Amino acid sequence: MSKIQSKDIRNFCFISHGGAGKSTLTEMLLYNAGVIEQPGSVDKGNSQSDFSAVEKDHKHSVHNSYFNFEWHNKLFHFIDTPGYADFRSEVVSALKMVESAVLLIDAASGIEVNTGYVWELADKNDLAKAVFVNKIDKEEADFDKVLAELRSTYDDNFAVVTIPYYENGELVGIIDLLDEKMFKMEDGIDHPYDIPESEKDRVEEFEVELIESIVELNEELMIKYLDDEKITNKELTKAFEEEIAGEELVPVFTGSAVNNCGVAKFLDDLSKILPSAAESHINNLVKSGSAPETTTEDKFSAQICKTMVDPYIGKLSIFRVFSGKLQRDDRVYVPNIEEEIKMSKLYKLNGSEQKNVDDLSAGEFGAVAKIDVLETSYTMRDPEMDVYYKELEFPKPMYTRAAHPADGVDEEKMASVLQRYSDSDPTFNVEYNKNTKELLLTGMGTIHFIMIKDECKRKYDVDFTTTEPKVAYRETIQKTVDVEEKYKKQSGGRGQYGHVLMKMKPLPRGRGFEFEEEIFGGAIPGQYIPAVEKGIVEAKKEGTLAGYPVVDFKVVLYDGSYHDVDSSEMAFKIAASKAFRKGLAQAKSVLLEPIMNVEVTVPQDFMGDIMGDFNSRRGRIQGMDPTNGKQIIKAKVPQSEMFNYAVDLKSLTGGYGSFDMKFSHYDKVPSEISEKVIEERNSQSA
Secondary structure (H helix, E strand, O other), rough: OOOOOHHHHEEEEEEOOOOEEEEEEEHHHHHHHHOOOOOOOOOOOOOOOOOOHHHHHOOOOOOOEEEEEEOOEEEEEEEEEOOOOOOOHHHHHOOOOOOOOOOOOOOOOOOOHHHHHHHHHHHOOOHHHHHEEOOOOOOOOOOOHHHHHHHHHHOEEEEOOOOEEOOOHHHHHHEEEEEEEEEEEEEOOEEEEEEOOHHHHHHHHHHHHHHHHHHOHHHHHHHHHHHHOOOHHHHHHHHHHHHHOOOOOEEEEEEEEEHEEEHHHHHHHHHHHOOOHOOOOOOHHHHOOOOOOOOOOOOOEEEEEEEEOOOOEEEEEEEEEOOOOEEEEEEEEEEOOEEEEEEOOOEEEEEEEEEOOEEOOOOOOOEEOOOOOOOOOOOEEOOOEEEEOOOOOOOOOOOOEEEEEEOOOOOHHHHHHHHHOOOOOOOEEEEEOOOOOEEEEEEEHHHHHHHHHHHHHHOOOOEEEEEEOOOOEEEOOOOOEEEEEEEEOOOOOOOOEEEEEEEEEOOOOOEEEEEEEEEOOOOOOHHHHHHHHHHHHHHHOOOOOOOOOOOOOEEEEEEEEEEOEEEEEHHHHHHHHHHHHHHHHHHHEEEEEEEEEEEEEEHHHHHHHHHHHHOOOOEEEEEEEEOEEEEEEEEEOOOOOOOOHHHHHHHHHHHHHEEEEEEEEEEOOHHHHHHHHHHHHHHHHO
C-alpha cells in the first residue's frame, strides 16, 4: 500500500486460555496472507510466534509476537499473546495497542480459567471483540455447546457468522452466513460452494438469528425488516461493523486452524467488520492533555507498550502510533522523563524479524532499538503537542522466592542479569532485603520462574536456584525494666568510664524506637548523651533471642555518673549497649512476625475452602464483600504462611481465585513456633 490511512488499518490481538491454538491460527493467517510459504508448527518448534529458544523447548508462548501484512487492500497488525496466566502482562500490553480482541476457544474444552480473565480485560480496555471457536475438527468438539456456554457466561450479544459443516461425522468445511456460502476444504484451501440442501434448515435458523441481532440495533433496518423490505448484504455488513465497533455485538466464527479450515474466510470477514485504527477509543487512553485525532494530519503521538532486552540488539521498545506520522531521525518529546530523544532507526516487526522503515503512520505498530531511557507506558509525542497517555496497569506479582547463584556463578553478575530481565517484565521484581540479606524475586508463579531461569541461562549464561525466603522477624520487650551498667576499664594511662541508669518501656506495635533523657544536675554531661543513644541504636540491630532487630520500645536515660578524665563518648556508648542487652533479658523479650493484609477474590463456591485454608495458616478472617458476582475475603495472615500462596490458591480454586497482599503490622509469634525459629537461627550461627 503506497499510502496508508488509518481507516485502512485493522489492529487486533488473539487472546485465550493456554492451548486454544492461537499460535497455530497465527501460522495459518500468515500462510494465507502469503507472508510465509509453508505454515510451521508449535510441536515442531518452527512456528513464527514461538521463535525464542525457551518457547520452542516448552512448546508454548511466553512473549507477545507482532505481525503485519496486507489483505484485500487493508493493512493488518495483529499480536499473538501467551495463554498461560503467569504471562498476563503480555496480554495487558497487547490490548493497549489494538482496537479489537479475538478470543479463541477450544471447541472441545469450552470456556476455561484464563478465558474469563482475558475477556474481562478486553472489556476493560473498551475494545471490539470477536470469538473464534477453534479445533472444531476434534471428535469431542461441540460448537452449539460452546455457543450456549458463551451466552450463559457473559452478558454480550453473540452473533454467529460461521458454523461448522460435517459430512459423515467429519469436518469438511464451514458455512458463512454473511456470504451465504459453504467453504469446503480441498487441498488445504477453502473453496466456495452453494450451501447443501441438507443444511438449509439449520442455516436458515442461524441466518434469521444473525439478521435479527443486527437489525434490532439499527432503527432504519428494523423498519425495513418489519415491512418485509429487502435488506442488502452491504447494508447488513455496514450495520454489523458499526455495532461491533460500538461493542453492541460480538461476532462468532469457527474453524480448525491446524487444518486451515475457515481461516481465509475468517480473515475476509475480519477485514469487513472489524473497526479500523481510525475508530480507536483514544479518549479513554489519555491521562491528561488533549486527545488527538487518529490521523496522519494531526501531530505525532505514541505510547510504548512493551520493552524487550536482548544481549545482542540491546533494548527494543515497541509502540503504537496513535496520531500523526513519525519519520526516521525525528526528535520526539517524552513527558515521563521530560527529555527529547532522536528516533534514529525505526522498525516494523514480523515475529523474530525486524524490518527497517522510513516512517510510521497513525494506527501502525513500530519499534525503536537501543534507547535505554525509554520504558513501558512512556508517552512519545511531537514537542509542540500536549498529550499524556495512561500508564498500563499490570497484574501485581505475588510469588516471592530468594535467589542464590548456582555453582560457579558470580553473585553480583546474577543480581545484575536478574535486574536487567526485570526491566523488560513489569510482573517480575528484584529487590535486596537488607534484614534477611537475600535477593528476593517476585513473579507470577512457578511457570513464570521456570521461563525466567531458562532465559537467563540461555541469553546471559547465568544460572541460579531459588528457595523460600526468610522471614524478617523482629524482637521486642514485654515489660518495663530499670537497668544499670557501669563500664570501667583501667589499663595504664587514661582509662574508660561510663555509667548509665535507664528505663526500658514497651511501645505499641509500629512505634519503632524512642529515646528520652531526664538527666538532672549534670550527672552525665550533655556531650555524652548522644553517645548513649547511639550505643542503643547500634545494639538494637541484633536482639538476644535469635539476632533479629529489636523494635517498639522506649529508653529513658535518667541517671548515671562520669569521670573528669576517664569518661568518653566511647565509654558511654559501650555502657549503654551493655545496659540494653541486660534489659532485654529482664524484660522478657519475644519474637514478632510480619502480619499481612490479604484480600482473596473468588467465586462464591470457593468461600468455604478459602476460609478453612486461612484458618490452617493461622489467619484471622476480617470480613467479606460481594463484588461482580464474586466474593472478596479479607484476612490477616502471618507472612511465613503466605510464601507459596500464589501457587496454592491456583490449586485450591482451579485458577479462578486471585489475591492481593500488603504488610499490616508485626505481632507476637506463638511460643511453639518461636522456639523452632530460635533453635534454627542459633544452629545456623553455630
